[in-house]
Amino acid sequence: MSSIYFTKDHEWIAVANGEGVVGITDHAQHALGDLVFVELPELGRRVAQGGEIAVVESVKAASDVYSPVSGEVVAVNQAAADQPGLINEQPESDGWLYRLRLANAAELEGLMDRAAYDAFVQGLE
Amino acid sequence: MIPTLSGNQGLQIEEPLIFEQDSPGASGVDLPDAPAIDDRLGGLARQGRIGLPGLAEPTVVRHYTRLSQKNVGIDSVFYPLGSCTMKHNPRLNEKLARLPGLADIHPFQPQGTVQGALELIDTCAHWLKTLTGMPAIAMSPAAGAHGEFCGLMTIRAAIGARGETRPRILVPESAHGTNPASAAACGFSVDPIPATARGRVDVAALKAKLGPDVAALMLTNPNTCGLFEDEILEIAAAVHDAGGYFYCDGANYNAIVGRVRVADLGVDVMHINLHKTFSTPHGGGGPGAGPTVLSQALAPFAPLPAVVHDAQGFRLIEHAAQSGAMPVGRIKGYHGQFGVFVRALAYMMSMGADGLRQASSDAVLNANYLLAELSSDLSASFEGPCMHEALFDDRFLKDSGVSTLDFAKALIDEGFHPMTMYFPLVVHGALLMEPTETESKDTLDRFIATVRGLARRARDGAAESFKAAPVLTPRRRLDETTAARTPVLRWKPPAA
Numbered sequence: 001m002s003s004i005y006f007t008k009d010h011e012w013i014a015v016a017n018g019e020g021v022v023g024i025t026d027h028a029q030h031a032l033g034d035l036v037f038v039e040l041p042e043l044g045r046r047v048a049q050g051g052e053i054a055v056v057e058s059v060k061a062a063s064d065v066y067s068p069v070s071g072e073v074v075a076v077n078q079a080a081a082d083q084p085g086l087i088n089e090q091p092e093s094d095g096w097l098y099r100l101r102l103a104n105a106a107e108l109e110g111l112m113d114r115a116a117y118d119a120f121v122q123g124l125e
Numbered sequence: 126m127i128p129t130l131s132g133n134q135g136l137q138i139e140e141p142l143i144f145e146q147d148s149p150g151a152s153g154v155d156l157p158d159a160p161a162i163d164d165r166l167g168g169l170a171r172q173g174r175i176g177l178p179g180l181a182e183p184t185v186v187r188h189y190t191r192l193s194q195k196n197v198g199i200d201s202v203f204y205p206l207g208s209c210t211m212k213h214n215p216r217l218n219e220k221l222a223r224l225p226g227l228a229d230i231h232p233f234q235p236q237g238t239v240q241g242a243l244e245l246i247d248t249c250a251h252w253l254k255t256l257t258g259m260p261a262i263a264m265s266p267a268a269g270a271h272g273e274f275c276g277l278m279t280i281r282a283a284i285g286a287r288g289e290t291r292p293r294i295l296v297p298e299s300a301h302g303t304n305p306a307s308a309a310a311c312g313f314s315v316d317p318i319p320a321t322a323r324g325r326v327d328v329a330a331l332k333a334k335l336g337p338d339v340a341a342l343m344l345t346n347p348n349t350c351g352l353f354e355d356e357i358l359e360i361a362a363a364v365h366d367a368g369g370y371f372y373c374d375g376a377n378y379n380a381i382v383g384r385v386r387v388a389d390l391g392v393d394v395m396h397i398n399l400h401k402t403f404s405t406p407h408g409g410g411g412p413g414a415g416p417t418v419l420s421q422a423l424a425p426f427a428p429l430p431a432v433v434h435d436a437q438g439f440r441l442i443e444h445a446a447q448s449g450a451m452p453v454g455r456i457k458g459y460h461g462q463f464g465v466f467v468r469a470l471a472y473m474m475s476m477g478a479d480g481l482r483q484a485s486s487d488a489v490l491n492a493n494y495l496l497a498e499l500s501s502d503l504s505a506s507f508e509g510p511c512m513h514e515a516l517f518d519d520r521f522l523k524d525s526g527v528s529t530l531d532f533a534k535a536l537i538d539e540g541f542h543p544m545t546m547y548f549p550l551v552v553h554g555a556l557l558m559e560p561t562e563t564e565s566k567d568t569l570d571r572f573i574a575t576v577r578g579l580a581r582r583a584r585d586g587a588a589e590s591f592k593a594a595p596v597l598t599p600r601r602r603l604d605e606t607t608a609a610r611t612p613v614l615r616w617k618p619p620a621a
Binding site: 036037059060061062 | 546548550605606609610
């Protein structure tokens with residue numbers, strides 16, 4: 001069973017066994033509109049918490065994706081790069097972006113849980 | 126659309142691509158068949174057709190005439206595309222640019238035969254330096270972003286000459302996308318600066334990010350929210366105190382020409398979009414030009430070529446050895462966008478100092494008229510007054526089911542080019558309107574009445590009519606998503 005956390009920049013991370021799967025939230029995909037291009041990180045790339053790790057581009061804008069925690073990229077979702085629409089359709093499951101091995105699990109404590117994130121998004125509208 | 130047998134809508138002709146009109150053997154001229162010759166190509170002569178369509182002259186004339194009739198531009202409609210400055214291009218500029226002595230010369234001609242052209246570049250440079258109060262200028266950048274590249278390369282060279290390494294460039298969140306792109310192209314990393322609730326740079330956040338690794342701040346003034354950065358003197362001083370340079374993006378210079386000397390703002394380098402501020406055609410109508418003014422500190426690093434003047438006349442400095450400085454090199458072939466210099470200088474000289482000053486004032490007046498008249502029906506993002514453009518966001522469309530995109534498409538059916546949408550990114554669903562000084566009050570009043578009417582229609586629950594727009598165009602709403610995901614970039618003959 002994995003635990004899911006959220007950032008103020010609208011990324012989610014699902015953590016299990018020292019690894020985290022990262023994507024953008026449903027709110028983020030909705031705000032961006034139809035995604036047309038995704039740039040994924042290289043395997044083995046090390047990233048600090050909050051570092052730029054991927055780019056998602058929609059018909060409206062290009063946006064950086066920031067890594068919710070630091071770690072090393074161990075897998076990327078090629079299906080999302082091939083079909084960016086997957087991120088619009090299933091942002092918080094099949095539309096994940098990359099998986100990383102956590103460098104410091106304590107960083108998760110600074111992130112939001114689902115209820116806190118939902119309240120955060122509510123406050124934005 | 127009314128279905129017709131031909132696909133045409135009255136005299137609005139459904140025009141195929143020129144390749145689809147290929148009629149093999151047809152030609153505008155009656156040439157004799159080529160005689161058989163013994164070539165020495167060893168069997169490498171092309172077999173088969175080269176792929177140019179065969180067309181009679183009347184077909185070609187009609188094709189391009191029909192395409193021109195489909196075009197929408199500043200010559201046909203009000204075009205309030207924010208940040209793009211779609212002002213009228215005076216025909217006097219065009220007339221002068223077509224003078225044979227200016228139009229029919231070549232950059233490789235001996236300099237003694239093009240003294241007038243060199244003087245023209247020098248005179249244009251002189252007035253740009255005078256207007257901005259800056260001591261030096263590079264005339265060769267070919268557009269705004271190219272001017273950014275030029276300016277950042279001089280900054281990099283100046284920092285290198287100081288024996289320092291400064292890898293970071295600070296860029297406000299409201300910046301044009303070219304700013305971070307130019308910084309990255311010059312090898313810098315980009316650090317965004319947040320905006321305040323007043324739509325201006327957060328000076329405290331800026332100061333917190335300044336340090337010995339910061340090469341420059343890139344700031345547009347007025348900014349892309351159409352607001353004057355009123356703390357710019359403090360900002361410039363802070364950047365200089367930290368040892369960095371102040372790059373001013375001059376995309377919105379048209380709002381302050383004749384009113385503000387950018388040198389007085391502490392600017393080290395600024396590009397000037399001649400195609401915006403000085404009324405030369407752009408947006409598909411012609412190339413841009415981005416002459417870049419430089420402070421004394423950056424002047425030695427300006428790219429070549431440069432025009433100089435001495436007792437023998439005008440001449441070009443093209444090599445570092447001739448210049449006695451440390452130029453970053455050459456950033457463009459030849460000497461810059463000469464045809465644009467002709468038009469820009471014609472504009473400056475026909476307007477005069479008083480005319481240029483009135484133009485920037487009228488641009489600001491027109492934008493404030495839109496802001497004032499539309500604020501009750503739309504949602505202005507920031508408290509006015511604004512400078513040359515008025516920024517609204519999509520709060521007035523909340524719960525209407527109508528998006529900024531739908532609203533813009535509805536304007537097309539009303540005979541207006543839409544405003545800029547979804548930029549700047551610092552407000553939600555942005556609608557950025559730049560009327561420019563060349564629009565009359567009548568035109569603005571018609572636009573205001575239309576926008577108000579559309580806003581009320583959206584509020585009254587007519588979302589469906591917006592979703593359908595545009596309905597009066599040769600093509601209905603295009604599928605931007607599919608176009609971006611699977612672009613078709615060139616015509617290919619259908620499979621036989």
